[in-house]
Amino acid sequence: MARTFERRECYVNCAEHLLNRENVNIMFEQASQQWSREEWKAFFRQIFAFGYTDFSVWIPPTLADPGTRRTNATKTINMMIECAHEEGLKFQAMLSVNTFGGEWYFACPNDPKDKARILECWRYYARSLKDVDYWGLFPGDPGGCNRNGCTHITFLELSLEICAIIKEYQPNSIVNFGTWGTPYSGWGGDMRHTENWDGTWAMLTDPSNHNPAIPCHIWNGTKTRAKQCIEDTIRYLPRFPKDTMFSINVGFNPMSELQEGYDGAALAREVAKTHKVATWDYFASEGELICYPHWRVNRYQRKRVQDMDNAPYFGAICYTMTPKMSQLMLYCGAQLMIDPDQDIDVLVGNFSELVFGDRKIGGLMEAFEIVPTWSGYEPRRQFTKKELLAMFAELKTRLIKSQGFVPKLPIFPSVDEYRETLLWHVEHFTELLGENPDRERIEQEYYDRHYAIYKEIPEAADERTREAAKQYADIGKNIS
Numbered sequence: 001m002a003r004t005f006e007r008r009e010c011y012v013n014c015a016e017h018l019l020n021r022e023n024v025n026i027m028f029e030q031a032s033q034q035w036s037r038e039e040w041k042a043f044f045r046q047i048f049a050f051g052y053t054d055f056s057v058w059i060p061p062t063l064a065d066p067g068t069r070r071t072n073a074t075k076t077i078n079m080m081i082e083c084a085h086e087e088g089l090k091f092q093a094m095l096s097v098n099t100f101g102g103e104w105y106f107a108c109p110n111d112p113k114d115k116a117r118i119l120e121c122w123r124y125y126a127r128s129l130k131d132v133d134y135w136g137l138f139p140g141d142p143g144g145c146n147r148n149g150c151t152h153i154t155f156l157e158l159s160l161e162i163c164a165i166i167k168e169y170q171p172n173s174i175v176n177f178g179t180w181g182t183p184y185s186g187w188g189g190d191m192r193h194t195e196n197w198d199g200t201w202a203m204l205t206d207p208s209n210h211n212p213a214i215p216c217h218i219w220n221g222t223k224t225r226a227k228q229c230i231e232d233t234i235r236y237l238p239r240f241p242k243d244t245m246f247s248i249n250v251g252f253n254p255m256s257e258l259q260e261g262y263d264g265a266a267l268a269r270e271v272a273k274t275h276k277v278a279t280w281d282y283f284a285s286e287g288e289l290i291c292y293p294h295w296r297v298n299r300y301q302r303k304r305v306q307d308m309d310n311a312p313y314f315g316a317i318c319y320t321m322t323p324k325m326s327q328l329m330l331y332c333g334a335q336l337m338i339d340p341d342q343d344i345d346v347l348v349g350n351f352s353e354l355v356f357g358d359r360k361i362g363g364l365m366e367a368f369e370i371v372p373t374w375s376g377y378e379p380r381r382q383f384t385k386k387e388l389l390a391m392f393a394e395l396k397t398r399l400i401k402s403q404g405f406v407p408k409l410p411i412f413p414s415v416d417e418y419r420e421t422l423l424w425h426v427e428h429f430t431e432l433l434g435e436n437p438d439r440e441r442i443e444q445e446y447y448d449r450h451y452a453i454y455k456e457i458p459e460a461a462d463e464r465t466r467e468a469a470k471q472y473a474d475i476g477k478n479i480s
């Protein structure tokens with residue numbers, strides 16, 4: 001019998017900083033890349049067929065404050081909920097508990113004005129979104145606070161208040177309480193100290209304010225703090241609604257790896273005695289920053305096996321910021337939640353046979369997993385340039401040959417568009433691995449193709465698109 005994760009969540013992160021050609025826009029009513037009801041239905045039909053039980057979306061900070069934008073987006077999200085239910089999926093709405101606006105302001109629960117803003121936001125959504133199955137309470141990243149004496153206890157107390165609001169308006173929906181961070185991202189000692197911090201992202205991340213020895217504004221909690229957080233979480237458990245689910249990774253670190261002193265698995269085992277627990281392993285399936293067709297099947301399998309070896313998990317997630325390009329990882333993610341111990345070479349073969357009528361395409365796509373980014377890069381093997389070029393040449397031939405095959409899985413937006421996207425990257429990876437690639441031209445082509453939407457909307461607070469284009473154009477530089 002397979003050790004199956006019963007709750008299999010597909011998480012599309014479409015926040016301000018992760019918009020790109022392959023993602024969806026739910027925030028900006030005047031801008032492109034919004035999906036119609038039919039498109040949402042087709043996407044949900046696809047992920048249900050892949051094996052998911054739940055869909056999850058982050059309601060980004062841009063939609064936290066009152067106004068026309070929030071009102072319009074609420075209609076969109078309610079439409080998404082209806083479509084998800086019609087296609088057999090449960091729906092999770094996730095919010096950072098205290099982050100506001102596209103500029104990412106971290107509201108302080110110990111400041112009465114900020115506190116009112118936080119409660120208004122939660123009350124609004126609890127009242128306005130209909131039939132939400134799960135509410136994800138996310139501590140931060142962005143979000144959290146260490147001003148005015150805020151600690152992880154502030155987050156626990158605030159979350160209990162938010163739980164009460166949710167249960168008041170939607171007694172049947174379930175709170176999914178997130179522990180992301182060391183734990184509790186951004187709360188108290190997890191957040192880097194900034195002298196006279198005003199709560200803005202800009203000041204928090206301004207290098208001139210910081211000791212360079214502390215490179216990141218979050219992930220700074222000590223082992224002593226982690227131990228205290230674990231004890232306090234267990235102490236607070238009885239105060240949460242009985243049906244609350246807890247998202248707890250096996251390790252309290254960005255990549256959710258087992259780590260002495262940051263033992264999420266111990267907490268997960270303890271909480272699992274009375275509540276459902278899920279792993280929220282964000283970087284298992286895909287990284288952030290560069291958009292390309294990821295092949296992290298080996299990594300995803302290792303992570304799910306690690307979860308099941310360490311705690312009786314009920315749920316897991318598969319994240320993407322490129323839902324229109326990540327069909328292979330989305331399929332493999334769901335299937336590895338159903339059976340984490342299966343043969344992954346057979347699995348990727350099954351995928352491409354169902355989609356393209358060709359068992360070899362799925363395996364050849366491993367050639368894309370050569371982009372050494374910070375967020376979860378874990379290649380199964382090192383290919384030489386010669387091997388990669390041969391793989392891309394064969395992939396191209398096989399993709400072209402597959403034209404006309406009617407897929408046996410529903411593919412969103414369509415198998416033709418998926419093939420076209422793969423071929424675009426095959427062409428560019430091939431040039432980047434070849435003799436004298438025109439990296440400047442490729443950087444611009446990548447930028448123009450993926451980030452056209454930022455001509456219509458403000459650049460995100462963390463301004464990562466230029467960096468992503470530069471890194472895409474660097475592909476192949478370190479391969480011989």
Ligand SMILES: [Zn+2]
Binds near residue numbers: 107110111145150
């Ligand atoms: Zn505070």
